[in-house]
Amino acid sequence: MSDRPTHSSPTPELPSVRNTLRDTEALYTAITTATRGLTQSSLPLHPAQAHHPWPDFLVQALRRALLAWYADQGRVLPWRNIDDPYAIWVSEIMLQQTQVKTVLPYYQRWLAQFPTVETLAAADQQTILKAWEGLGYYARARNLHQAAQRMVSDHQGEVPRDFATLTTLPGIGKTTAGGILSSAFNLPHAILDGNVKRVLARLVALPVPPAKALKDLWQLSERLLDPVHPRDFNQALMDLGATLCTRRQPQCDRCPWQGHCQAYNRNSQSELPMSEAKGPLPHKQIGVAVIWGDRNQILIDRRKQEGLLGGLWEFPGGKIEPGETVEACIGREIQEELGIEVAVGDRLCTVTHAYSHFKVTLNVHHCTHLSGEPQPIECDEVRWVTLDTLDEFPFPKANSHIIDALRAYAAGQPTLDRGESVPPA
DNA sequence: CAGGCGTGGTG
DNA sequence: TCACCAAGCCT
Numbered sequence: 001m002s003d004r005p006t007h008s009s010p011t012p013e014l015p016s017v018r019n020t021l022r023d024t025e026a027l028y029t030a031i032t033t034a035t036r037g038l039t040q041s042s043l044p045l046h047p048a049q050a051h052h053p054w055p056d057f058l059v060q061a062l063r064r065a066l067l068a069w070y071a072d073q074g075r076v077l078p079w080r081n082i083d084d085p086y087a088i089w090v091s092e093i094m095l096q097q098t099q100v101k102t103v104l105p106y107y108q109r110w111l112a113q114f115p116t117v118e119t120l121a122a123a124d125q126q127t128i129l130k131a132w133e134g135l136g137y138y139a140r141a142r143n144l145h146q147a148a149q150r151m152v153s154d155h156q157g158e159v160p161r162d163f164a165t166l167t168t169l170p171g172i173g174k175t176t177a178g179g180i181l182s183s184a185f186n187l188p189h190a191i192l193d194g195n196v197k198r199v200l201a202r203l204v205a206l207p208v209p210p211a212k213a214l215k216d217l218w219q220l221s222e223r224l225l226d227p228v229h230p231r232d233f234n235q236a237l238m239d240l241g242a243t244l245c246t247r248r249q250p251q252c253d254r255c256p257w258q259g260h261c262q263a264y265n266r267n268s269q270s271e272l273p274m275s276e277a278k279g280p281l282p283h284k285q286i287g288v289a290v291i292w293g294d295r296n297q298i299l300i301d302r303r304k305q306e307g308l309l310g311g312l313w314e315f316p317g318g319k320i321e322p323g324e325t326v327e328a329c330i331g332r333e334i335q336e337e338l339g340i341e342v343a344v345g346d347r348l349c350t351v352t353h354a355y356s357h358f359k360v361t362l363n364v365h366h367c368t369h370l371s372g373e374p375q376p377i378e379c380d381e382v383r384w385v386t387l388d389t390l391d392e393f394p395f396p397k398a399n400s401h402i403i404d405a406l407r408a409y410a411a412g413q414p415t416l417d418r419g420e421s422v423p424p425a
Numbered sequence: 426c427a428g429g430c431g432t433g434g435t436g
Numbered sequence: 437t438c439a440c441c442a443a444g445c446c447t
Contacts, residue, residue, distance in 0.1 A: 095443035102433065103443090136431025139445080173445050193443040211427095238443060247441070248436075275440080308430065354438090356430055397432065429446085436440100 054223055062260060063226045063233065069256035070236030075100075075243065078107060080235065085159035085184040086117050092179045093140050093171055097194075100242070106135050117157045121148040129311050129394040136397075138309060143171030161185055174218075179234065188230040190221040195241025200224075201273035202245060205262035209274045281358050287329035288317035288364040290406060291342055293384055298406075299374055300393065301338070302381040308355070313393040315364070315402055316379075326363045338382060340372035349405035353398035364402050 077100065079091035090110055094103045113131055114120040120128070125145055132141035147169040151157055159180065160166045166177040178189035197210040200220050206213055226233040244251045252264045263269040291299040300313050318333035320326060327344040334342050345366040352361045374382040385393070387410055390403055 097444055099442050
């Protein structure tokens with residue numbers, strides 16, 4: 001439970017939410033009151049409230065201070081100081097909602113495997129998803145593939161250099177387009193990623209969650225952008241957010257903008273930016289089948305392109321209905337989705353996993369194929385495979401635990417359990 | 426336009 | 437432990 005101020009709609013039946021709302025109002029009142037009293041360092045509190053524009057001398061001072069800090073303290077990253085718009089584009093996509101440390105090994109492997117737009121466009125999707133396996137948000141990989149094909153067919157195999165064309169490509173929105181254009185071509189396009197939102201929200205002591213002030217934050221990012229050094233300025237702004245102006249324990253004593261930061265001036269940097277109050281994630285119980293066929297083969301299926309984990313392989317199964325046993329669920333789901341009869345046997349393992357918007361418990365059972373030819377009724381493809389060829393298929397993280405348990409089972413070892421199994425109905 | 430869409434790190 | 441968050445985009 002976070003103690004940070006949050007912004008939420010009134011929910012009368014929940015006292016904690018009422019308190020949260022009161023905190024929000026108190027903070028807003030404190031900030032606006034303090035701002036009215038300020039005569040110096042007169043940054044507008046909130047761009048939309050600011051009838052006066054940010055004066056040039058102030059903007060220039062901010063740019064100079066940030067660029068000087070960046071020249072000295074900026075990070076060294078493999079997608080910087082390179083002349084390869086394709087590689088920069090790949091890095092921008094991988095870095096969406098993903099930390100630098102996580103991206104680094106994927107980025108290096110990706111460029112070795114798909115060194116150019118043409119090689120990426122020509123690859124098949126399964127190969128691409130395998131290279132992306134474990135990175136999450138798999139639509140990014142599917143979109144990267146499609147965009148590469150369009151660059152080849154419509155743009156001479158090159159990354160487009162204008163904002164309008166770039167943003168028509170799948171997976172490239174406003175921030176990614178700005179990142180590519182500024183980083184690859186040093187063109188003056190602003191960005192507004194998580195780092196920049198946090199830095200700017202603190203700079204102006206934004207009294208609402210950034211999501212409620214996107215238009216204003218974009219205007220501010222555009223106003224501050226150095227038109228002469230857009231590449232360095234954007235990178236510097238992100239570095240500031242990633243290394244000093246972090247969400248927790250920001251190092252304000254080392255910040256080049258300390259003297260101009262409204263959050264620091266009020267000592268509210270640890271309270272900002274404000275976050276949206278979100279409820280607990282729903283938890284789903286899933287029955288999963290490891291279906292054994294002839295010659296020690298196992299049945300897996302490829303998920304549909306759209307939606308969760310699109311294009312990845314999995315062990316078939318589905319949601320346990322209220323009052324239903326795991327065994328009954330598995331038998332029903334396999335009949336509905338694959339059109340075959342199985343005998344549901346012993347439990348192999350139980351896996352809990354948290355996605356971005358819900359949690360699951362996978363109740364995995366051994367099954368024996370009885371009759372019928374598997375049909376791809378609610379998936380794109382089904383295939384019998386042996387245990388030692390599972391590596392060739394891209395699987396979601398939750399399924400890798402099942403594979404581990406399967407290998408341990410095949411090796412005659414005791415199985416590993418994670419989470420709680422469903423009580424019998 | 427709020428919610429769908431992964432995974433690993435963190436306090 | 438577990439809720440929250442990290443270089444967002446799409447519908």
